[in-house]
Amino acid sequence: MFSTEFLDLPPLQTAAGTVHLPGSKSISNRVLLLAALSAGRTTVHDLLDSDDTRVMLDALRQLGCGVKRSGSTAHITGLDGRIAAPGPLKLFLGNAGTAMRPLTAALAVLGGDFELDGVPRMRERPIGDLVDALRQLGCSIEDLGQPGYPPLRIGRPQLRLDAPIRVRGDVSSQFLTALLLALPLVARQDIVIEVVGELISKPYVEITLSLLARFGVAVRREGWQRFTLPAGSRLQSPGEIHVEADASSASYFIALGAIAATAAPLRIEGVGESSIQGDIRFIDAARQMGAEVTSFANALEVRRGAWPLKAIDLDCNHIPDAAMTLAVMALYADGTTTLRNIASWRVKETDRIAAMAIELRKLGAQVEEGADFLRVAPPARWRPAAIHTYDDHRVAMCFSLAAFNPAGVHVRILDPRCVGKTFPDYFEALFDTARTDTPHIPVICVDGPTASGKGTLASQLAQTLGYHYLDSGALYRITGLAARRAGLALDTAHEQSIARLAATLPVRFEGERVILGGEDVSEAIRSEAAGMDASQVSALPSVRSALVELQQSFRRLPGLVADGRDMGTVIFPDAPLKVFLTASAARRAERRHKQLISKGIPAKIDVLRADLEARDARDTQRAVAPLKPAQDALLLDNSDQGIAESVAQVLGWWEDKQSFRHA
Numbered sequence: 274m275f276s277t278e279f280l281d282l283p284p285l286q287t288a289a290g291t292v293h294l295p296g297s298k299s300i301s302n303r304v305l306l307l308a309a310l311s312a313g314r315t316t317v318h319d320l321l322d323s324d325d326t327r328v329m330l331d332a333l334r335q336l337g338c339g340v341k342r343s344g345s346t347a348h349i350t351g352l353d354g355r356i357a358a359p360g361p362l363k364l365f366l367g368n369a370g371t372a373m374r375p376l377t378a379a380l381a382v383l384g385g386d387f388e389l390d391g392v393p394r395m396r397e398r399p400i401g402d403l404v405d406a407l408r409q410l411g412c413s414i415e416d417l418g419q420p421g422y423p424p425l426r427i428g429r430p431q432l433r434l435d436a437p438i439r440v441r442g443d444v445s446s447q448f449l450t451a452l453l454l455a456l457p458l459v460a461r462q463d464i465v466i467e468v469v470g471e472l473i474s475k476p477y478v479e480i481t482l483s484l485l486a487r488f489g490v491a492v493r494r495e496g497w498q499r500f501t502l503p504a505g506s507r508l509q510s511p512g513e514i515h516v517e518a519d520a521s522s523a524s525y526f527i528a529l530g531a532i533a534a535t536a537a538p539l540r541i542e543g544v545g546e547s548s549i550q551g552d553i554r555f556i557d558a559a560r561q562m563g564a565e566v567t568s569f570a571n572a573l574e575v576r577r578g579a580w581p582l583k584a585i586d587l588d589c590n591h592i593p594d595a596a597m598t599l600a601v602m603a604l605y606a607d608g609t610t611t612l613r614n615i616a617s618w619r620v621k622e623t624d625r626i627a628a629m630a631i632e633l634r635k636l637g638a639q640v641e642e643g644a645d646f647l648r649v650a651p652p653a654r655w656r657p658a659a660i661h662t663y664d665d666h667r668v669a670m671c672f673s674l675a676a677f678n679p680a681g682v683h684v685r686i687l688d689p690r691c692v693g694k695t696f697p698d699y700f701e702a703l704f705d706t707a708r709t710d711t712p713h714i715p716v717i718c719v720d721g722p723t724a725s726g727k728g729t730l731a732s733q734l735a736q737t738l739g740y741h742y743l744d745s746g747a748l749y750r751i752t753g754l755a756a757r758r759a760g761l762a763l764d765t766a767h768e769q770s771i772a773r774l775a776a777t778l779p780v781r782f783e784g785e786r787v788i789l790g791g792e793d794v795s796e797a798i799r800s801e802a803a804g805m806d807a808s809q810v811s812a813l814p815s816v817r818s819a820l821v822e823l824q825q826s827f828r829r830l831p832g833l834v835a836d837g838r839d840m841g842t843v844i845f846p847d848a849p850l851k852v853f854l855t856a857s858a859a860r861r862a863e864r865r866h867k868q869l870i871s872k873g874i875p876a877k878i879d880v881l882r883a884d885l886e887a888r889d890a891r892d893t894q895r896a897v898a899p900l901k902p903a904q905d906a907l908l909l910d911n912s913d914q915g916i917a918e919s920v921a922q923v924l925g926w927w928e929d930k931q932s933f934r935h936a
């Protein structure tokens with residue numbers, strides 16, 4: 274996940290490959306509860322790993338349910354309608370509504386001594402309509418705080434199942450869902466549920482019904498008003514079950530395919546057109562705009578059809594969340610697109626109609642907003658924009674698609690971490706499938722002599738910007754080490770052998786660790802002797818050429834910060850920002866001394882200074898790619914600067930080169 278303050282998207286051009294979508298939260302937690310209540314053992318595949326599913330799994334364990342988890346698979350041994358640990362038990366359910374509501378219902382009908390609570394925000398989320406319905410049934414539920422809100426205490430019920438249970442459906446469909454999931458546990462006779470008020474979010478109730486069917490319970494439905502659980506219903510494990518990927522998350526990649534999969538289709542794994550989720554109907558809208566979508570059992574393939582996309586006028590009431598993606602697709606359309614019946618956008622994570630209008634206008638679109646509609650005409654001239662995301666994951670995800678604009682303007686997504694709500698690795702998935710010509714991928718080069726602070730500066734820049742980081746010196750250090758271990762003298766006589774070693778280094782970078790042929794050499798390559806060896810092998814022209822391609826392969830989306838000696842002069846000559854970092858020899862010797870002593874490595878400052886001057890001399894005087902500033906490099910002498918100051922200085926230079934300053 275990108276936890277940076279902002280994420281800059283360079284111009285993106287096409288899309289290809291395969292994306293694996295995360296599991297749906299709604300389905301994950303329903304399946305977990307059904308598996309826990311049913312008879313038999315259930316293997317749940319493709320489970321979403323999120324705060325809310327962790328909360329549910331913890332609660333189920335506490336209730337005595339067998340839970341084994343490995344990666345995205347969970348094995349649940351069901352309780353078969355009897356709670357192994359009937360309390361007293363306190364269950365902490367975080368902020369997971371998909372755990373609080375159905376667990377309240379299930380535990381209330383089964384009975385025991387339970388206290389259900391969550392984070393402070395959970396205590397503000399109403400549950401009174403569900404509690405009322407359960408009390409009609411004879412359940413014992415006590416409000417421990419404000420009536421109608423958690424925390425709740427659950428006792429033993431005296432069930433009366435003959436009269437229909439009335440539950441409100443116009444506030445949240447989760448109350449109905451909770452009853453539907455819980456009542457098969459006690460369906461000794463037909464149990465009727467009547468919905469009071471117009472039921473909202475019907476597609477989510479459909480998910481519940483369809484999952485109940487997978488667990489052997491066929492609910493009879495009359496319209497959306499009356500639901501009957503037939504006498505003798507019993508939850509039975511289906512053995513194995515796959516959690517569908519989140520259909521709303523699929524919308525970004527369906528749109529990506531429609532906009533940018535020009536050569537081959539983009540494959541989206543985890544959900545097919547027969548999905549039980551309402552947002553899958555986004556496919557129809559995308560097709561109307563020109564997407565070519567092929568559906569498989571559990572996957573979709575999408576490619577660009579009509580181009581430009583076709584403007585549409587659509588009632589979006591049935592796909593409120595996914596429809597936000599259409600507003601961004603509208604930027605690529607041949608006319609004005611109108612999205613209607615979207616009043617619910619105003620009361621979501623943010624006022625989504627207002628937010629979309631403001632941000633689309635920043636890009637140059639003409640936008641009209643109404644109480645329940647949004648009208649978007651594509652930009653006559655695209656403008657670079659810093660997109661505010663309003664702590665709304667969907668705003669962040671759908672605006673990333675603006676980076677495919679034909680004008681090649683940059684798009685900045687502010688607070689990208691908000692995608693964590695449903696799709697923590699969204700941007701990683703985007704960068705895996707988006708393609709752009711290499712020159713579009715930004716590189717910041719930091720070259721300079723030893724101990725000037727290149728590594729420190731470059732890695733902090735990379736962290737701040739969410740870019741990849743290349744420590745090119747490490748590659749020469751590894752080559753030096755490998756050559757030593759192979760018994761080769763580091764001289765011209767062995768140049769070809771060392772170059773062959775360099776070309777086939779079995780090296781892997783795992784975060785901060787460097788692994789050479791399975792061995793962790795992170796420490797070994799950091800010694801002063803290894804630095805000197807690196808300097809020697811780096812003077813051999815064939816060794817340098819052998820490492821060029823490997824270094825250039827680090828230039829990947831969304832960008833790269835590279836440090837070394839020749840990043841700006843040889844490896845990335847087209848980099849938009851090159852910094853040549855220096856500090857006086859005295860300062861550098863002091864820094865290296867401090868660094869070594871703090872690692873417990875004994876060192877003498879005057880020896881270090883002599884060594885680094887010798888290394889500078891060799892690095893500067895060698896014939897190939899000598900250490901020197903690129904012509905267009907900005908010089909930074911940080912002798913009298915702290916680390917934070919140097920980082921801020923270079924970030925300032927970088928910002929000056931961006932177009933967002935006034936966006």
Ligand SMILES: Nc1ncnc2c1ncn2[C@@H]1O[C@H](COP(=O)(O)OP(=O)(O)O)[C@@H](O)[C@H]1O
Nearest residue numbers: 723724725726727728729864868911914915916
């Ligand atoms: N601007 C700075 N001011 C003070 N110390 C610094 C500065 N930049 C880096 N250092 C320190 O100097 C040491 C050497 O920095 P490093 O990044 O390893 O240099 P290089 O990669 O150029 O060899 C580190 O201990 C680092 O914390």
Ligand SMILES: Nc1ccn([C@H]2C[C@H](O)[C@@H](COP(=O)(O)OP(=O)(O)O)O2)c(=O)n1
Nearest residue numbers: 723724745746747749807808811837838839
């Ligand atoms: N791009 C590069 C990076 C390093 N080298 C050589 C020259 C350096 O003395 C050694 C070691 O580099 P490294 O950046 O790891 O060394 P320092 O951390 O600056 O001490 O490798 C190079 O020739 N070209």
